[in-house]
Amino acid sequence: MMRGRLAAVSICVLTSVAAAGLGAVTGAHPAAARFTATVNSPGSNLNVRTGPARWYPRVDRLSDGTVVNPVCQEKGEFVNGNERNTDLWDRLPSGHYIHDGYVHRTGSLPMCPAAPAAPHIEWTHPLPGFKVQGGFRTPQRPTHRGVDIMSYRGTPIHAAAEGTIAEVVCNIQAGGSCDVDGSPRSRGCGWYVKIAHPGRVATLYCHMVSRPPVRVGQKVKAGDVIGYIGTSGESSYPHLHFVVHVNAPPTSELTAVDPIAFMQSVGAPMPRG
Numbered sequence: 001m002m003r004g005r006l007a008a009v010s011i012c013v014l015t016s017v018a019a020a021g022l023g024a025v026t027g028a029h030p031a032a033a034r035f036t037a038t039v040n041s042p043g044s045n046l047n048v049r050t051g052p053a054r055w056y057p058r059v060d061r062l063s064d065g066t067v068v069n070p071v072c073q074e075k076g077e078f079v080n081g082n083e084r085n086t087d088l089w090d091r092l093p094s095g096h097y098i099h100d101g102y103v104h105r106t107g108s109l110p111m112c113p114a115a116p117a118a119p120h121i122e123w124t125h126p127l128p129g130f131k132v133q134g135g136f137r138t139p140q141r142p143t144h145r146g147v148d149i150m151s152y153r154g155t156p157i158h159a160a161a162e163g164t165i166a167e168v169v170c171n172i173q174a175g176g177s178c179d180v181d182g183s184p185r186s187r188g189c190g191w192y193v194k195i196a197h198p199g200r201v202a203t204l205y206c207h208m209v210s211r212p213p214v215r216v217g218q219k220v221k222a223g224d225v226i227g228y229i230g231t232s233g234e235s236s237y238p239h240l241h242f243v244v245h246v247n248a249p250p251t252s253e254l255t256a257v258d259p260i261a262f263m264q265s266v267g268a269p270m271p272r273g
Contacts, residue, residue: 046062088101132271156264190206193227
């Protein structure tokens with residue numbers, strides 16, 4: 001009889017240890033997993049983003065009163081909300097974020113475990129001395145993924161930060177040429193360069209005047225010349241169409257963010273004209 005009891009106790013202990021181990025492996029937050037709250041955003045939907053700031057891509061929208069189950073909080077962009085004004089963002093079980101200022105809750109959430117620090121790199125304006133004229137996803141151009149910086153034909157374009165040349169492409173449809181001036185009727189980015197930066201950030205530089213003097217795989221530093229201003233592709237005048245992607249690769253509509261907000265956040269502001 002004693003042997004049987006010991007075996008039963010051993011099985012019970014092993015089962016408990018295994019369950020505890022499973023929680024550790026999956027990164028579960030037992031207390032946080034039971035935390036419920038509701039969205040307080042009457043009159044509009046609350047954006048769900050891939051990171052704790054408004055310039056991160058939106059992946060969903062939650063209506064007022066939606067029940068949510070945040071697991072932890074992370075410091076990010078300061079925003080004035082209906083419940084509170086704060087720089088805290090609530091991480092959902094999906095790994096996405098909502099701003100805590102629009103969440104009605106009765107308790108407090110733990111802070112999220114610290115993520116590995118992103119490598120610190122220097123950023124610089126890709127066209128020093130020139131101002132942004134065309135904005136990011138404006139009401140008039142909701143599919144405009146970047147910003148337009150006006151300049152003169154032949155002005156050097158600089159790498160915004162250190163990285164690796166990922167693409168050197170003539171992007172134009174219907175068999176056109178990137179070595180001639182484009183027009184609003186053209187389709188495509190013309191000659192462009194894409195740079196992959198540390199921290200899963202990518203930048204794109206469009207409408208260059210001729211084939212860029214860089215090659216795929218080449219390492220560049222912030223400020224290196226990667227091409228020259230032109231008006232190839234879908235373009236009416238010489239300018240740089242500058243795009244920033246986060247959580248890249250891949251680069252897509254979902255990963256494009258507002259370059260003005262991003263460059264401001266990394267200490268390299270681009271003034272508007």
